[in-house]
Amino acid sequence: MAVDRRQLIVEAATKSFSLFGFKATTMEQVAKIANVGKGTIYTFFKTKEELFDEITNSLIKEMKLAAEESIDESKSFQDNVHRALYRILEFRLEHQLTIKLFQEGREMRTPAVMEVIERIEKAILNFIKDKIKLAIEKDEIQPCDPELTAFVMIKMYIALIFDWEKNHQPLTKEMIAKTLEQHIFQGLSK
Amino acid sequence: MAVDRRQLIVEAATKSFSLFGFKATTMEQVAKIANVGKGTIYTFFKTKEELFDEITNSLIKEMKLAAEESIDESKSFQDNVHRALYRILEFRLEHQLTIKLFQEGREMRTPAVMEVIERIEKAILNFIKDKIKLAIEKDEIQPCDPELTAFVMIKMYIALIFDWEKNHQPLTKEMIAKTLEQHIFQGLSK
DNA sequence: AAAATGACCAAATGAACAAAACGGTCAATA
DNA sequence: TATTGACCGTTTTGTTCATTTGGTCATTTT
Missing domain, CATH: 1.10.10.60 (Homeodomain-like)
Structure with missing residues (x-):
């Protein structure tokens, strides 16, 4: 062949x-x-952008897969959200392409790159949003706006992992879980 | 004279x-x-920076004053944190100097401006941190790392006010309060 | 004498131009 | 039919150089 x-x-x-x-x-x-x-x-x-899109779409699919694989149905919603978000952000640090992309977005704001970053963030949001919807249906958490709650969770996660260590010692996985637990879940769980 | x-x-x-x-x-x-x-x-x-520092220090003092004035001892910790943070971010939108500064920081990353922005953010953090320490002492909330909790609260606030409206309808003051209540305070209060 | 000033300086900036590199096309080729 | 690289118009990059800038200090004003 x-x-x-x-x-x-x-x-x-x-x-x-x-x-x-x-x-x-x-x-x-x-x-x-x-x-x-x-x-x-x-x-x-057709264009450089189209080639770029094909590649970044694969990346997003891969990321979703990694997140989905980190879910363990036998564990609690809280545990799973933590595992999924941690896995996703870990993924970002493991893959040269995401590292480079976020760097280019930060430093040069290349429009094509900004678009992709937005797509990645939307994908993460939708993933978490679906998990929240499911948890509400299953009566695992209090009713809430899934979009807003997913948004808050992600922002908090990114803040704890990426922003916190700009001025402090990095937080361990366990400390992040505890912070998330203390600040979000205790307010949501019945 | x-x-x-x-x-x-x-x-x-x-x-x-x-x-x-x-x-x-x-x-x-x-x-x-x-x-x-x-x-x-x-x-x-001595330099342009020194003149700039004098002016931005006044700005920060003014901001602290506005925040302090928004505190009402007779109200709950939660209410006061919400009022203070809302007041501070309102202040940012009311003052031409802060608007221009944050814009210049975003668009040009002028080093002197970046430094000032950092100082402003540190000042806000310390303000909230002190309020949290006080609330812990008064046994109004559960013990927690004041620095970390202040960090999370501010990040969440900025996310809800500035980031959320990039892709959604802006949240009203009441909805922000409710979200904060639901996602943070219920996890902290006794 | 003390305070205030603007001509002056080295360094930084940016306008203007030329050269190089780029994404994308298409007639020639395999 | 599938593949190619020379080629094209445009954008980006490198370079030059006149202008502007932050900062100084000898002179002037009070």
Whole structure:
């Protein structure tokens, strides 16, 4: 079987985006890494953005999968939310692509990158929102606006993991769980 | 009595910083508005930063005063925290100087401005932290790490007021209070 | 004598221009 | 038919240089 050129291109682009970010990745660079002509890329993807979208959509799917896998039906809602959010943010730190993307978003505000970050954050929000809806249905927590509660939880998580350590000692996983428990769950659980 | 040149300079600089921000304010501009020679400014302030610091320190003092005034000893801790934080963020939206400063910080990341923003945020944190310490002493809330709890409260407040409305209808003052109540206080109060 | 000033300086800034690099196309090629 | 890289118009980058800036200090004003 002949090499799958499309696959080669996607892999090359992933490498380059991970290493240099969106803006600093050139289509010529991608073509060279993939060992194809630049024109070939454009037989599969209309624009650089479209190639980028395909890759970041895979990333989001992967992230959702990781989050879903961290859920353990036999455990409590609180435990699961903590595990899922921790897993998602861990994922962000484990993958070169997310690290580079968030860095580029922070430092250069590249529009295409900002859009992707928004999509990632929406995906996380919807994931948690669904878990909250389910927990309300199952009467595990008090009724609340799932969107708003998911929003608050995520903001708190990001604050505890990323913002807190700008001026303090990083919090351990256990301390984050305890803080979340103390500040949110005790106010929600029956 | 002769005019107080120092006062004139401070007033002129405040106007200019409020209107144009730190970077776009020139010392010549300030001198012209204050009707003094440029050299005169340097008899009172060693550098542009020092002039800036004097003005932003007053701003922070004013902010603290506004927050302190919003406290009503006869009301509950929860009510007071809500009132204080709301007042502080309201203050930010009422004062041209804070608006301009936070905008310049976001858009240009001027180092001197970033420092001031950090000082402002530290001041808010310490204010809330003290109120939490007091509430713990008075046995109004469960024991907790005052620094961490203040941090969480502020992050949540800023998220609810500034971040939420990027993608949703703004929350009313009452809805913010309710969300804070539901997500934080019910977990802390005895 | 003390306070105030603006001409002056080195350093920083940004306008203007040229050169390079870019995303994307398409006629030639395999 | 699938693939390619030379090519095109546009954007980005590097460079130059005149202007502006924060800050000083000899001179002037009070």
